[in-house]
Amino acid sequence: MNNPTPPYEQVRREIIEQVGSGELRPGDKLPAIRVLAGDLGLAPGTVARAYKLLEEAQIVLTRRGAGTTVAPGAAMEARKLAATAERESGGPIDAGLVALFAGPIVAARARGARDVEILAAVRAVLAGENGEDGGGA
Known part of the structure; x- marks a missing residue:
């Protein structure tokens, strides 16, 4: 182990x-x-x-x-x-989700955000740190 x-x-x-x-x-x-x-x-x-x-x-x-x-x-x-x-480790992903996130990621990059900052923001939203529920099940 x-x-x-x-x-x-x-x-x-x-x-x-x-x-x-x-x-x-x-x-x-x-x-x-x-x-x-x-x-x-x-x-x-x-x-x-x-x-x-x-x-x-x-x-x-x-x-x-x-x-x-x-x-x-x-x-x-x-x-x-x-x-x-498998998905969490970089395996097959939902193409619909990729399409959903593509636009906001392009916009964030256009504002000068680095990928690490974008990922941190996504994690914060998932954790509900934006004042919303994070959209989880």
């Missing part, structure tokens, strides 16, 4: 990848938090955080006494998450 990505995120991504590829299927049981943590040399809280995020994303279900299993419909959710991650 010599990677700048936080360990909980590495665990989360690996499970998403295994679900998306079909290596893990709905109903498959995941190792107990303490077992997986021990196998990976991580703190149990790190694995618990990954499992919690996976549960929030509807990839796994955790039931007291039954453990953690791959959720029904998890493969579709895993593919959606993988597609989002």
Whole structure:
């Protein structure tokens, strides 16, 4: 795990990848938090955080006494998450969004704004720092 990505995120991504590829299927049981943590040399809280995020994303279900299993419909959710991650890392993007942003970016550059400043402004809008809701879901 010599990677700048936080360990909980590495665990989360690996499970998403295994679900998306079909290596893990709905109903498959995941190792107990303490077992997986021990196998990976991580703190149990790190694995618990990954499992919690996976549960929030509807990839796994955790039931007291039954453990953690791959959720029904998890493969579709895993593919959606993988597609989002691909876009965020520079993969395929929505052409409609590109067209939507093209004009304002050209205008900002015409005012002398540098790309780093434009990106900072977009991040501020997404974070709601402009007094609006940021347009998020």
